[in-house]
Amino acid sequence: MDVIHAIPSPVGARPAIPFRESGRVRDRFAAFLRNPIAVVRRSLEELPFDYPPSVMISADAALVVVAVGATIQRHDYFPTVLPLLAVLLVFASVPLFCFFGVTPSPILLAASGLGATAIFLTQPVSADFAPFVLVVMVGEVAAIVSKRWSAVFAVLAVLELIAFDMAGHLQWSVSGQRLQGIQMYTVGIALGWLVGVMLQYQRKFLYQERESQAIREAQAAGEERRRIAREVHDVIAHSLSITLLHLTAARHALQTDRDVDDAVEALVDAERLGRQAMADIRRIIGLLDTGPSKTVPEPGIGDIEDLVGDFVRAGLDVRATFAGDLDTVSAGVGLALYRIGQESLANVVKHAPGATATVRLTVDEAAVRLDVDNTLPAGPARDPGGGMGLSGMRQRAELLGGRIAAGPYDDGWSVRAEFPLAASRARLSCPLPGLVHGAATTAREGM
Template structure:
């Protein structure tokens, strides 16, 4: 029951702060109110006797903003709270005692207004507090006027410091949210590129097998060849679905599978899979693929995959050459085919995806016609890949 009541109080305070446009934690108004009410209760207790009715009236005036919140759940405007507090404390100070706790809530008031109200209201309330204290010192002989005045000024300074801290905290939160949003956008773009590469390549190879099956049935009536082609298309389709699930699973907190992402060592299988679908392609490797890190390897694999997918779509009858050269400082991947017509599609999302991957790896990428061929050439520094 206690936890329920505490949660209800916390929610009500947070709601009141939100409606008032204040970004302070819920416990700040709770703490200041508790301290103020405690001081006023002690001040009323010090005036037991003939001054008690006036002290109770002063207490009610000083706590009018708190009573408003208890009854309606709304926080009183700063200026109204300041007027009620000054009037209530002034009435209490008309019957001074030694030592007197009545002036202490004024220090809390100036601190609170310094942190949440406009500077004009905060300075006006501080001036009003000084005037109330000065009038009490001159008329009824309030003892300790300099100490009380210093406490009010210290409260104002503490309020302005808290205001600066809250503003700095809000600015930092806004900056962190912008960084998180940028990271989320980058992650979505990265996953979109992964899905695009997987789907584009797999669909291209699957269509080659389906085309081969149709050709076999129409011209040769070779059912076995058609079944083999369709079986291979089914296998590639299932593998593509598994890749898509694994890639999309990166959005979740936990991994969706244990199969590793492809790397530089899988480019040979990629070329072989493309050749099995009917494309004529050669693969040349120079160097040790073990020297290529996982990040660089995945980027090279996806660039090779996208390049071969473009060859399948736009230069199916031409021979392709995939060459991977791995040196001590960098790795160079070259994909070339003898048909410049592929250039008309390289300006789409495929080239944009390859360019984005190259930028992530600090690689040099070129794609365009060269000597009657279409050439994709990318060079990746291995030191950066290993660090990644």
């Protein structure tokens, strides 16, 4: 949110200049006085370090506690202003960033930390808080630069503490005081560096996770498009195949027998199937809409009998047998079996006109199987085309852990699909025995 534009302006006044985009210190300072909390938060969000504002505010709060504590420890040195100068130097990057637009750089942070600590240590006290300024600063620098450069700063911080400790040792006999706990401060700097490095790794892993999430979303979108394409293909192929059969029957009835009643009945069935196909296509296309849509049940295993009936009424010589408890089959597997049977029978109409087909659906304790067999007509085979029938059926089966095979079998063509009923059953990948799953499948890929 634009903090400046969020503050009401007098009527007729010039448009307010965005806080971070303004080139004048006066405008930035005025915005800060109007709403300091919102301005600081917005400025933190615009930093190039890509850390949540709460993390950066926590680090600055730790610096405030350490700097104020180190200043209070030096009450015996008052009225000297050196501790106050050290505090101002610690937070020099804040006014430079807020009022002059200077983005805090690692060099600026390191220099302010080393300088402020040096000012504090010129007035030594026992159990000094001042070296913890370096601990926090080292962590901040390690969180935004490479490990190599942050390690250099950590070494410089330790050397500074050693230098002041040595200086205090040389002046011990006069008025100096040694820096107590040099080992503790060194370990603290090392821990601060490790915390900063861990934050940087966390940010790196966050980038990787965002990239992986984007890839997964793209893959999911592609898979959804392919699924919708398969549904549209199956619906159109099925409806057109049966509609053409009805139209052929109507034409034959009018041309040969002059039987108007049979022709009208065939046309009524063709109209019904066309309307049903349009409703199915609207439902599938509705999946692409982000708005609410009517929920229409998908066809399932119980609708396969009606599917066969549609083809029978259209003139296809097909017989069906059903065995087992169909209620044990899940909705997803039932839809896949329905679409496979639909595509298989549509292929019979398209590639083997006049053939005889057999549909067998068997459900037992372990699996559900669908077999669609048909004879092959005499004469040269029809052009298989370049469709997506078999590939779509294969994808449906593989997504649900099933297996499918199609190809010449005995004196005809056969499609066999099998899905395990047990949820823990591993995915089946090998073709069913007795069926050619290579070149024969390719030959019918146009279905």
